[in-house]
Amino acid sequence: MIKVGIIGGAGYTGGEAIRILLNHPEAELTFVHSNSNAGNLLSDVHTDLLGDTSMRFTGELRDDVDVLFLCVGHGDARKFLETNTFPDRVRIIDLSQDFRLAAGSEIANRKFIYGLPEMNLAKIQSAHNIANPGCFATCLQLALLPLATAGLLKNDVHISAATGSTGAGQKLATTSHFSWRANNFSSYKAFEHQHLREIGESIRSLMPSFSAEIDFIPYRGDFTRGIFVSVYTESELSAEQATELYKEYYKEAAFTFVSDRAINLKQVVNTNKCLLALEKHGNKLLISSAIDNLLKGASGQAVQNMNLMFGLDQRAGLRLKPSAF
Numbered sequence: 444m445i446k447v448g449i450i451g452g453a454g455y456t457g458g459e460a461i462r463i464l465l466n467h468p469e470a471e472l473t474f475v476h477s478n479s480n481a482g483n484l485l486s487d488v489h490t491d492l493l494g495d496t497s498m499r500f501t502g503e504l505r506d507d508v509d510v511l512f513l514c515v516g517h518g519d520a521r522k523f524l525e526t527n528t529f530p531d532r533v534r535i536i537d538l539s540q541d542f543r544l545a546a547g548s549e550i551a552n553r554k555f556i557y558g559l560p561e562m563n564l565a566k567i568q569s570a571h572n573i574a575n576p577g578c579f580a581t582c583l584q585l586a587l588l589p590l591a592t593a594g595l596l597k598n599d600v601h602i603s604a605a606t607g608s609t610g611a612g613q614k615l616a617t618t619s620h621f622s623w624r625a626n627n628f629s630s631y632k633a634f635e636h637q638h639l640r641e642i643g644e645s646i647r648s649l650m651p652s653f654s655a656e657i658d659f660i661p662y663r664g665d666f667t668r669g670i671f672v673s674v675y676t677e678s679e680l681s682a683e684q685a686t687e688l689y690k691e692y693y694k695e696a697a698f699t700f701v702s703d704r705a706i707n708l709k710q711v712v713n714t715n716k717c718l719l720a721l722e723k724h725g726n727k728l729l730i731s732s733a734i735d736n737l738l739k740g741a742s743g744q745a746v747q748n749m750n751l752m753f754g755l756d757q758r759a760g761l762r763l764k765p766s767a768f
Contacts, residue, residue, distance in 0.1 A: 453488050518539070591653065
């Protein structure tokens with residue numbers, strides 16, 4: 444059994460990691476750390492876990508684990524590793540943005556590999572430390588990887604994408620109040636969202652000649668979880684050629700699937716799937732992409748990466764089924 448510890452288990456991504464790992468056939472959840480909830484039952488914070496576990500949060504750190512999940516805020520993962528050391532044998536999967544870019548992917552003796560399985564499968568399998576991709580970055584890159592890999596991303600890329608309120612994290616903010624979010628819709632960080640940096644870095648690693656613009660408008664949606672992305676770019680491919688290209692690229696992917704019909708958000712919520720669909724309108728290729736931001740966009744993908752690192756089936760513990768409603 445893989446012994447697992449979680450740092451920062453009280454937030455949304457920590458809660459999702461707990462739910463998955465408690466039911467993982469090859470993992471043993473050894474401890475869940477939280478400074479603010481030390482001594483409290485996990486089910487006091489994640490109330491749906493009542494009856495599933497009697498574990499309590501701890502304020503003590505332990506190194507008798509095989510892997511640590513860092514489910515802490517952006518900037519806090521680096522601070523945590525600067526002030527706490529763990530034996531080299533302990534692998535680390537970081538869900539923050541602290542180590543995603545190549546320029547900042549090292550700390551002490553640890554080198555972090557960018558953990559997008561559909562792009563870096565072999566590297567993840569031999570990695571000791573993983574920087575889990577961002578939620579928007581995951582959804583957007585999966586929409587673009589086949590074109591970039593084939594050298595066919597030659598024009599500006601235009602993206603609009605809506606995310607649920609859980610994407611803002613558990614800490615209360617003005618735009619995450621129910622009374623503000625309900626029956627509302629707004630854009631934010633237009634053209635300058637932080638995930639653009641990791642998207643651009645990945646695209647250029649696959650297609651060094653890419654020099655076009657990636658124009659990204661994110662939206663806050665009136666729902667709790669999930670991301671739905673619409674991407675379009677000029678392309679000489681027909682709809683049939685594009686669909687064939689994408690199906691070939693993702694034929695061995697564990698969780699990414701290309702649909703022959705229009706997709707919707709409910710198909711992926713509470714799963715680790717990414718669904719893609721392609722259309723052609725004049726000279727523009729439209730790619731739709733949908734994921735659950737807390738699973739494929741965070742904790743589910745982190746467990747998928749753990750499975751790869753330890754030589755398990757990627758799907759272990761992640762055969763989650765969506766509700767019909």
